[in-house]
Amino acid sequence: MTDDRSGQDGGSGEGGRGEESGRSAESGQNGERGPGGEATAGGAARRLPPVAGFAVWRGDGQSPRQRGKALRKRVPRSVHAEPPRGDGRPDPVAAVERSNAGRLPELTPIRVGRMAAGPFSFMRGAAGLMAHDLTSTPVTGIGAQLCGDAHAANFGIYGDARGGLIIDLNDFDETVHGPWEWDVKRLAVSLVLAGREAGADEDTCRAAARDAVGAYRRTVRLLAKLPAADAWNAIADEELVSHTDAKDLVGTLERISEKARRNTSARYAARSTEPVPGERGSSGRPEARRFVDAPPVLRRVPDEEAAAVASSLAEYLGTLSEDRLPLLSRYEVHDVAFRVVGTGSVGTRSYVVLLLDHRGEPMVLQVKEARPSALLPHVAKAGFEVPDVTHEGRRVVLGQKRMQVVSDILLGWTTVRGRHYQVRQFRNRKGSVDPAALAADQMDDYGRMTGALLARAHAHSADPRLLAGYCGKGEELDEAVAAFAVAYADRTEADHSALVLAVRNGRIAAEMGV
Template sequence: MVADERMRGRFPAQDRAVVRPRSEDSDQDSAPRAGERIPGVPGFARWPQDRAAPRRQGKALRDRVPRSAHAALRVGPGRPDAVAAVAESSAGRLPELAPIRVGRMAATPFAFLRGTAGLMAFDLAETPVTGVGAQICGDAHAANFGLYGDAIGSLVMDINDFDETLVGPWEWDVKRLAASLVLAGREAGADEDTCRAAAYDATGAYRRTMRLLAKLPVLDAWNAIADEELVSHTDARDLVGTLERVAEKARRNTSARFAARATETVLDGEETAGVPRRRFTDAPPVLRRVPDAEAAAVATALGGYLETLPEDRLPLLARYAVHDVAFRVVGTGSVGMRSYVVLLLDHRGEPLVLQVKEARASALLPHVTKAGFAVPEPGHEGRRVVLGQKRMQVVSDILLGWTSVDGRPYQVRQFRNRKGSVDPAVLAADQIDDYGRMTGALLARAHAHSADPRLIAGYCGKGEEMDEAVAAFAVAYADRTEADHAALVAAVRSGRIAAELGV
């Protein structure tokens, strides 16, 4: 591939700041004088605060939306059938990849759920909502939690997929997690009581963690991490061995390892910044070379990506040169979206791989609006994904950013940043509830960054009424998903919809 100058050369040095608008409320003339009480500063709570007010407000919400109401599942009018929902969600994706996406979703009911966040949001919009908003994942199923590396080499456990993130009802994430645990447990061969217990325990861990966060000093609650007091009450001892094995694998899951497997040195090729040229090798349909013009467009778009990063990241990236771009199929629900990997090499030839992934409007958007939430215009879908991720995680990828390629929005992040995940569908029966408690606690921590934990804790309360209700919903929705999956499989067998299985 003959690359253009930006692709072949180093990232341009950035000598200008990214200008951020100053709030009109920050006028220095309004600054308080020494010793003066501050009755209300824009962006801050009024002082003195009524510490018990949010909890009382949350408790009062039970009069309008009883916790037991969350057990309800109603199939609303106009609900698309499984095949129509899959076809609708494929609009705007690369049509040649649609059979791969359908094949992956047809594998199991749990896989079907993973690819139908929009369909579940349609159903959730028919259920009672508290009206309390949070930055939600939007796709908080049990396989979207995992390990990844931070800037100092440690591994962090957290939610790790944010394609659908937006401000919406916190309980939607909890219900999606609970339903996914039932489906994963069934796929793993666990009995029905164990599957229901996983959903019940995940909701209970969410509720107890939110109560714990509500009691902590705000800064301690904000910075709570998974290996401290946050999850001490989840009793996930049976998972320890599994997590250790996943962590060991994650430490080896790096850009260097991926590049060693997926690239080759260009024989008799030119050098870039003194380093022999390398390029991706074709491995269709998952990884494929792209035409020069397409590769150059992606490489050129990295200039816009740099402008979305904090200035202290720019000297780091300026020490890398772009060597190649390839297209790579990712995920289950994401199949068909445009997604690229970009190979960068430093002066020693050591690789860094970036993923440049198309960012579409959240599949939850029309359903969240129907549920009464006013969602602000994101402006750029890649920006929505990146800011949503940063709002929910304690530690995020230091190279998260966004850009546009040929007018389409993309998110940019490190690829294979020591990522590791637990497959909940292969856990032993005595582990699925442990995993549910751990993920429930992590979800509560993520929501508490944007919603006051005192408010949600006040609503959920000390008792187990919320746990019982969500567990009942989870079992009912798992049954609904199995019926939808069966309809998709029947459509594949009859030829109504094309599927490429086992890819």
């Protein structure tokens, strides 16, 4: 099995090491140069010893694109239309119950309620169930750093360090190295479900899935033709819409971008904190502030719990690049609160930390529990090596950095009371598209945009030449995955119906509308 691990540990190309990246330095017209720059006899190219972490010239005449193309004989692209086998499949309600293990029991009804809201929402909380199903489908053996939950709702806008806005994947709780096609299929299925929820007809839903795969395929082909550094940094935001022919989305993205610019720590702190009575602040010190209870989403925590979270930030600082430390040294930690997070993460422990600078300007950090990836046992069944994860927060942060062109400069990890957490900026000019609220004529545009983004993210860890060789020029893969998406969307709707019935029968508790 070909297991492409480029980018995992500083290596590049197929297998992480030993990938072809071109010829060794060739001699000039006057022959090979010696150690001092003098010409050597024979005129042959110098053959330096392989360097760990760099590509190696193989000289076998077979390019990554050719190897990708050869994979089609073993795994024809048409076989990706095959739905998962149903034998041994867990009951979907039991799968939800198992995924609630280890979460705060008082919050799991909120999670179940959000999943019960509709099939599109159900899928957001069922990454592990889908990964189980995908183990019975064909895989090429080409690996990439997976988002793990490449759901259509997990793409969005966020701010970079210089005030610009980036469009990219924005959820990496389940990130792991595994089969690239799993992310592609999950995206395609979620687009079908989003379209159905929005009231689009079946042709439109299928077209959105097909166009997402087509954009993925065309993007890896584009990246495969570029120099390595250009491919790594490809698809700047201002070029994205034109690259994917997503013109109908322009107005929507502009509105979301404008809203995202206002979605900052300062605005959140202004709404969610208050001055501390009796602590007006002294000369040269900001006024003390604290979070305000807003149950069930935001609640204050006991002093001991707040102190544990605050103390963990010392470990977090050790995970950052040293050039970030002077920035954070200009902020004082003022308060800690518990804040409920999104559908897939509800019930995990998540805190917001209020920092104030010398002028009283706030920055809010999120300290979010990082649990083992729900995909981990399933990628092993698909034939991929399971990494030895020493810290789940580190896994999430490194996976995110491996997939994004630009990441939050304050991404790091820490440990609180023996549990692993990731740390990041909260409300860093974030915005997102609700795919289920898009007009029918925008669904295919959104599919093309997200398909291109996913391809670019995968190309950081999987050689785009290898992917391009497999995906090819024709639409065979597009049609196959679209067929899979429609069939699996039907299965997800049935799973959702089973959960709704279980809620009605009292088998599992749900709190709706939270």
